[in-house]
Amino acid sequence: MNTTPPTNTPLNATPPNSTPHSDRTSKRSVGSSQRSVRASKRSAAASHAPSADYVKPELPAGHERQSEFGFTVGTRMANGRGRTGVIRTPHGDIATPAFVVVGTKATVKAVLPRDVKELGAQTVLSNAYHLYLQPGHEIVDAAGGLGNFMGWDGPTFTDSGGFQVMSLGSGFKKVIDMGSDGAAVGGGADDAVAPGHERMANVDDDGVWFTSHINGDKHRFTPEISMRVQHGLGADIMFAFDELTTLHNSRRYQIESLERTRRWAERCIIEHFRLTDERAHRPYQALFGVIQGAQYEDLRRQACQDLAAMPFDGFGIGGALEKEHLGTIVGWCAEELPENKPRHLLGISEPDDVLWAIENGADTFDCVSPTRVARNSAFYTDYGRYNLSNRRFREDFRPLQPGCECATCTTYTRAYIHHLYKAKEMLSHTLISIHNLAFTVRLVDRAREAIENGTYEAYKHTVLSNYYGGHGSPDGPAS
Ligand SMILES: [Zn+2]
Secondary structure (H helix, E strand, O other): OOOOOOOOOOOOOOOHHHOOOOHHHHHHOOOOOOOOOOOOOOOOOOOOOOOOOOOOOOOOOOOHHHHHOEEEEEEEOOOOOOEEEEEEEOOEEEEEOEEEEEOOOOOOOOOOHHHHHHOOOOOEEEEHHHHHHOOOHHHHHHOOOHHHHHOOOOOEEEEOOHHHHHOOOOOHHHHEOOOOOOOOOOOOOOOOEOOOOOOOEEEOOOOEEEEOOOOOOEEEEOHHHHHHHHHHHOOOEEEOOOOOOOOOOOHHHHHHHHHHHHHHHHHHHHHHHHHHHHOOOOOOOEEEEEEOOOOOHHHHHHHHHHHHOOOOOEEEEOOOOOHHHHHHHHHHHHHHOOOOOOEEEOOOOOHHHHHHHHHOOOOEEEEOHHHHHHOOOEEEEOOEEEEOOOHHHOOOOOOOOOOOOOOOOOOOOHHHHHHHHHOOOOHHHHHHHHHHHHHHHHHHHHHHHHHHHOOHHHHHHHHHHHHOOOOOOOOOOOO
């Protein structure tokens, strides 16, 4: 196959504020510069608009190895958007809709891969940003890829690192003001850095400088570097490098950012196909383009049309979303994106969010919540989420969720796990995580069955009325 030469990063660019970049950055920014894209040294705050001198690269129509990945639509919902399907990867099939379990640092926190498999999970997503910083994608590559490295033999995803670079790397929630006491949504606070904090991620046309949350080192991510990192990590499904905006950014900034993300998507494809040829000995890795556009219908639809015209294997729906608009935004995207390619919604797991996403056409989604809240002793039941540290569970010898067939519920009681948590025993994290993951995976599996059986509306009504019914007890209204 033919591709135009890759657009490589200028390796001698210096980060804003003239902070010398670390040796680590220099070592990682491998590759030769074949076409110079000038890196703006200005921060996002100083310059928003992508430069006018961008030369659109000639994109190939596709790559012959893309046939090693596939998606088949099964049953369609009457609304024309929701559907079941099967994603085919070199490490196995994923029946969709599917919940993707998050294993940020190549581990689902506190849970062995064999237990992740036993609870019914089909696939795991790790974070390119975290694994790039620690232990480094070269080590994961040398281990034979993410699945081999972590002892998981099923399909895997990695995100592009964009979200973490621009959120964790900058301490987004602490440093960039995402709170409701900031500017109104779309109100134009394009440099919403909280008072007293330093911006630690700087976006320019070519990529992002960011500060490691581990040791403060400066690092550079560009579309090409993200592709090299993700090819090294070796997941079956990867995401194109995109710019994360907040709901507070002005519409003007969202438009400019969208153009930057589109250009980055083109560069990701070119570098991805180059690496696919270079690494022909490795299983094919699929690349998903990421749809941004915040809460604006015209921008979301435009982003879908732009990315749908590129030879991506699937699509991620990203960016800041307000909960009440989630289903609507997913629906816009489903209407614009090609039917025969899978759609992943990044970062949701609450039952209402999941069901809205499914009926509006999302095939897969991931979220850290099931394991994150477990470590704070919160457990899911059909009748809502409860905190196991509450005294009411001290002598409660029922399982977390009666009838749940997970390894935790078939063996252990609320009283026992309450004790473990109070005694600060690590096993409480493991046991609650297994149950919460099983609960979430089952919620989605049953949604899939309901679509196939034509009973989705009834299923959704039962799930939501039970979960949000305000019963005040994990055992429902009868207890
Ligand atoms: Zn359970």
